[in-house]
Amino acid sequence: MAKKKETDPIEEPKKAQEEKAAESSKTAENEIPESVTLTRDEFLQVKERIDKLEKEKESDVALLQRLQADFDNYRRRNAAIAADSLDEGERNLIKALLPVLDNFDRALAAVPEDEKTAWVDGMKLVAKQLYETLYKAGLEEIQADGKFDPDLHDAVMQEENEEKESGDIIDVFQKGYKVKNRIIRHSMVKVAK
Numbered sequence: 379m380a381k382k383k384e385t386d387p388i389e390e391p392k393k394a395q396e397e398k399a400a401e402s403s404k405t406a407e408n409e410i411p412e413s414v415t416l417t418r419d420e421f422l423q424v425k426e427r428i429d430k431l432e433k434e435k436e437s438d439v440a441l442l443q444r445l446q447a448d449f450d451n452y453r454r455r456n457a458a459i460a461a462d463s464l465d466e467g468e469r470n471l472i473k474a475l476l477p478v479l480d481n482f483d484r485a486l487a488a489v490p491e492d493e494k495t496a497w498v499d500g501m502k503l504v505a506k507q508l509y510e511t512l513y514k515a516g517l518e519e520i521q522a523d524g525k526f527d528p529d530l531h532d533a534v535m536q537e538e539n540e541e542k543e544s545g546d547i548i549d550v551f552q553k554g555y556k557v558k559n560r561i562i563r564h565s566m567v568k569v570a571k
Contacts, residue, residue: 465558472517473562476555479508483553520554522547522565530554530561535568542570 416424482505489498520530526545531554539548547567554565 468515469557469560469562472512472515472555472557475508475512476563479505479512480552482508516558518556520556520561520565522550522554522567526567526569530564531567531569532564533569534566536571537568539570544570546570 482501486498486502486505489501522531524547526533526547531547534551537548539546542548546569548570549568550565551568552563552566554561555563
């Protein structure tokens with residue numbers, strides 16, 4: 379059997395006292411004594427240091443607020459640019475498809491009224507589907523009836539007409555369109571003199 383190590387009864391209290399003293403010296407280093415005496419110069423130096431640190435803190439806070447505002451502005455600007463770019467892309471795609479719409483209209487207008495074939499019905503359905511898809515994307519036809527509006531119409535011809543007043547639209551050569559209130563093509567019209 380192993381012998382138990384016997385401890386000296388005198389050494390135990392000494393060790394405990396040493397440990398207590400070490401702990402109290404550690405806490406004493408972290409504590410501020412209750413009474414500290416500073417000279418006037420030392421006090422002014424400490425006060426000056428505190429004032430300097432407060433000014434630096436205020437300056438840093440102001441800088442951070444400006445940076446936050448700049449970042450918020452940057453984020454809003456980029457969101458607006460991204461939305462504008464997306465809208466511009468949609469307008470460009472729709473504008474590229476307008477000749478296809480015109481050709482569908484011409485082809486369907488050339489079909490005699492009495493001709494009812496599956497092919498003609500299929501073409502009408504395809505044209506209708508294309509129009510509906512583009513209308514969902516924001517395409518709107520510019521109305522070309524009534525008075526001529528130079529903001530919406532292009533007058534490519536003028537003609538004397540007794541039935542219409544001067545400035546009235548007589549005929550539409552090419553439909554005009556706008557996408558989300560931006561004109562992508564003016565209506566080409568004939569106007570009464």
